[in-house]
Amino acid sequence: MADGIEGQAPMAFFIGEHLPAPGSALSFNILDRAAQDSYNMISAHITNINYQAKVQAIIEEARSNGSTRVYIPGLEVEDVNMHPDDLVASGKVIGVTSQWIELDSLDPLIASASRQVLHHEIGYAGFCGLATLLIDGPKTAQQNMAGYCQSIVQGLAINAYLTINIMLPAFGPSLGVKQEEINDPSQDSGRIPPDVLYDELTSWDIWNTIRTSARYTSRLGLALQIEYSLPRTHTLKRWFAEPIRYLIIDSSAFLLNTKGYPVLTKPHQRLVTQFARKNPFYLLSNTRFSEGESEDPADPADAEFPPLVPKVRTGGARQTVSVTPVRRDDPESYRKYLYYHLINLPPPPPLDSFGAGYQDYLQSPLQPLADNLESMTYEVFEKDPVKYDQYEKAVFLALQDLRQQGVEDICVAVVGAGRGPLVTRCLRAATNASIDINMFAIEKNPNAYTHLMKKNRDVWGGAVTLIKTDMRKWEPPNTYVHILVSELLGSFADNELSPECLDGVQRVLHPTVGINIPQSYTAHYTPIMAPKIHGDLVSRATSSNSVDIYEVPYVVMLTAIDFLSQNVNGEPNIHQAWEFKHPVPEDELEHECGFNDHNQRESIAAFPIPRRGVIHGIAGYFECVLYESADGTGIVELSTRPDTIDAKSKDMISWFAIYFPLRTPMSVPDDSEAQVSFWRHTDGRKVWYDWMVETFSFVLLPAEGGTGSSPMTIMSQKSFGDYTRKRVPIAVSEICSSKKNGCLM
């Protein structure tokens, strides 16, 4: 176990040895040796080379008989590496199914035999009490994904508790094909058909196909194989959204430093650091030693780990690794390096600590207007170190501006005061500005009100006038309010009905100098891939709720997600939906016909999507201008947008994002577009959202009038001089509506 940074809870991690002794029986000796080497666990093949030979002989016999079918009998004692004993029950063993099988073979004998071998091994592993298995990915370049998926899905059904993790490379398809061959189709490897696309996302395509065919079951995960070549950042971000249960780091991913010890390149270190947030298990495979190449290792006590002195350029380009003449690496040194890297990880950002356990956990949005919140809920809000600082700054600026305008007897009111933290900050801002204020606190929740009384008595010295009422019914005594302060925002800005509340109280604001804090707020959205959340919803969908659970905007700490619409710098394209400003001009409220229609909104935006993927739903954020000083010199803002939060309200934790699900994931190709529409509806009694996604791709058509031939045919005939890019519809979602779960006014 790792020691943590002082003051920080240690992040636990486990490092295992991957296939330490291929082909030989699993025994306590092997496990003990691994434990001595400080490995927490090992992976081991379930069956052995004896079994492989036996099965291959059966296949050959069937083939020579001209048979199209083959029957593989069950496992016998000499076929297996493990037994149901304390060793396996220790929980330190991960089963690995045979890697010589080809579940997706186009040869029906091999495919059938492979499937039977797999199912025997899964059955036996479950019988032995293993909890988790690693299974190789497909081998025939996606020629028979259906056969592969069928085998996996059937395998999942054999035992209700085993989890299966597919071993796939982070970069490139795992076909035993050399990197050079992938980009050089003239080299007929014999295994990659020239008509199948291979790029950085191919390995992810394979995973996406498998998990989709298995309906996103949580019993299926990934064991991502890390080698020397890494894909680019956007591909790593794509992997980050997936359920990576294991990181299998091969020794070939390491360089040797000047002293001959293994170290990870900086990009590899960044990858491990980033993926550590997913709490995977780490498995080290030492292919450098599988052929017995290593010389006697130097005394491990001499090992030091100086910073990497680059001997070669790293980072994406394929380079030859120059190995220092003296090798001092041994399997143990790789593990030690990884251990020290993990133990020295920088502390996670505050949001991660605060949100520990909340990642991708779906919460129904609060209805603070309809419901009375509990004290613990308020307490959670109050932990945010940033938000109240911002409010205090805003009130401070506002007070200064009012003084400059010559306003006297300034009256400040906090509506929806909760347990009073905003009141405290208003008083503090007034003190710092050396201005006396008349302080009001309005709160409808009778329980919180009691707590406000306590605060007034014990902390505020009775300086605050408390009123227990719904703010829309408040009648202030003979005075206007000069600064009306509220914190009614939800993760999508207006989704907790801040506009409706403030509409009802803005009449207390001074008609010319009255200030609303916040002055305005905006909702923002972008389409995302969120496989963990979607899988969660799929598994939650039961008989009675299968429609409704998708038609709820959830508050959620989005973690295992990928932004599908990105600019060339990898930043997400996020679109502003709409804005609310306060106070609302009087004539707008006058034209109100009782249906709250001035608070209706709609928005539509097109999001370019550079790389293919799957849209599971829409992520929502908000921004807010608490106050902008009259001369424009100061502005105090809040933001949950991932691209502006650091600039506007760094480390703010009070709001997670919001997530609008799509019942049916929408696949999008490279260079496509998602058009997302949102509506904020209200009928005067409640408020809800509708949302919808349309997807488009693009084709190139010759500029002159077409004959109606397929665009691809035309392109094969003509040169490219004169073409236009046309948008073609792919698919459209339902119109999703949260009306059944709308917020009551």
Place this chain on the structure above:
Amino acid sequence: MADGIEGQAPMAFFIGEHLPAPGSALSFNILDRAAQDSYNMISAHITNINYQAKVQAIIEEARSNGSTRVYIPGLEVEDVNMHPDDLVASGKVIGVTSQWIELDSLDPLIASASRQVLHHEIGYAGFCGLATLLIDGPKTAQQNMAGYCQSIVQGLAINAYLTINIMLPAFGPSLGVKQEEINDPSQDSGRIPPDVLYDELTSWDIWNTIRTSARYTSRLGLALQIEYSLPRTHTLKRWFAEPIRYLIIDSSAFLLNTKGYPVLTKPHQRLVTQFARKNPFYLLSNTRFSEGESEDPADPADAEFPPLVPKVRTGGARQTVSVTPVRRDDPESYRKYLYYHLINLPPPPPLDSFGAGYQDYLQSPLQPLADNLESMTYEVFEKDPVKYDQYEKAVFLALQDLRQQGVEDICVAVVGAGRGPLVTRCLRAATNASIDINMFAIEKNPNAYTHLMKKNRDVWGGAVTLIKTDMRKWEPPNTYVHILVSELLGSFADNELSPECLDGVQRVLHPTVGINIPQSYTAHYTPIMAPKIHGDLVSRATSSNSVDIYEVPYVVMLTAIDFLSQNVNGEPNIHQAWEFKHPVPEDELEHECGFNDHNQRESIAAFPIPRRGVIHGIAGYFECVLYESADGTGIVELSTRPDTIDAKSKDMISWFAIYFPLRTPMSVPDDSEAQVSFWRHTDGRKVWYDWMVETFSFVLLPAEGGTGSSPMTIMSQKSFGDYTRKRVPIAVSEICSSKKNGCLM
């Protein structure tokens, strides 16, 4: 009403007048006049020009105020054309919502006003008791389909009974844009953005988007507008799959013959004939007369309808219509022509008559092995005029072959004899071949057995030996069977377990000369668009069954479907899944391990899809060789494949197709591919199918190693000399399994 062909039930049709007097109030006068003109019904606008002027004034006022919102008040008596009275309650009035509104306008004032007008009109129409409405399609070239769909979906929710039909053109988008402009983007109509694709399927794209956003509700239908230009056959076939409730035929679709009377071109006649199978209502709109252009019509009594003398080439190419100098058309003459065309339609094929009412009706497959069928079920089978003829021919050929081989004391057995029709045919074949046979009939259904006894007594003269047993348990007396006849086939060949049954009885066959009729059968499949069926399943999906109803292969008379994979001649690409031959070689049965594994099958096939669409499921068919004579001169077959049924067993009605649903429709672009996989699984106790679809598109990549840029970007930079076409995955379905509904052995 139409008189029918003698002996044929008349096909009822209704012809209505479309918008006879735009802008004026609906009155009994108008309806009476229409009835006098022999129209069965009329369509009429719900509101009038008064209302249009009123609303437009409100919009302009809001605009000049700089307001972003507009409120349209409800309807007043001077705004409407109709009232809840006997006229409307007569059922002869179809409401038409205002056509000057633009639900999809990008101007928020116009869009908001349009939506409110629409909803007022829908509410009022429902109040008046109208049953059905026509609503214009979108107007802004798909710039705001989301806004349009939102308005329609909300409109559907206003009244639970009204059906809404979207008016869309069969050919080209209805934007008031001239045909020439669509194919000539240099003419900036101002309404078609140059970056949006327009082709023959664009109108269908629009419908597909609308109905998908509305979740395939059956309360939404199509009113297809037919004009002079027609799309090509494949587009008409695509429309045929959709819920066309109305055909709106404009006078511009007609030519004038040499006598000056209106007639339809041959392609138009074919369209009407073909679409008549969908039993639409017909609406005639007479735009030629809307400006008061017509001269006094000649006496209708003089009207004749000679065959069309083509003055211009028709059929797809846009041509100028030369109008004869003398016009003798009037609105009445158009209606008369259509009436006479409909009344003289050729009789439908036997399958249509037999299947009347069964089109696209989902039936769970029979389980004749597990269940006992009712007499009526057998009776339905026996109505097939073709099947038994084929069996008789096959038995005849087989008897002749046996005689030629010198076999004597020929023994013929029908296993699964039902009510005996095959027995009758075997006896008849023997009589025709002048061969005496020993006739056995085996049947497990005790009720059918009783009926066999009656037949034997009253029809067969006691010539048949009856045995009441499951055929797999039958022990014939001291003889082998020379011809084993069975009719155990289901719509997917083997899905009623014919292989399992025949495996169990083949031991009674003579080891060298024994003949099984059928000798072999094959299953076939192809991906299809089937919106009606999918909508049916969506509406059936309730809490308790939402998983299962999609995992059942249904027997269904596929009618409103489109074959997505077609060759250049428009014929569907149908792939053979697998074959069963009888008898099975002995060693195959010997290697049987009790799991029936020799009857497992799998199949995978790639289907090229030329034009974009939606895959709702897989259609399945079968073929069967009843008998092929030993010298190969005669072969007797059955087929339900739409492309071979006429050649092999024309007019056979016994089997509908089979349909394997997908829970989630899969959208495919132009020039794509669907890879469909099927598995026939068995565990020795039951038999079931698994199926799965993967979709792919194609990109062009330069032949040399790529830099990883987006393929589209690359193409914009290079000329086309050297490229390869690469396949890219789009999406994959779940692995669907009918295991829960498997057939018990």
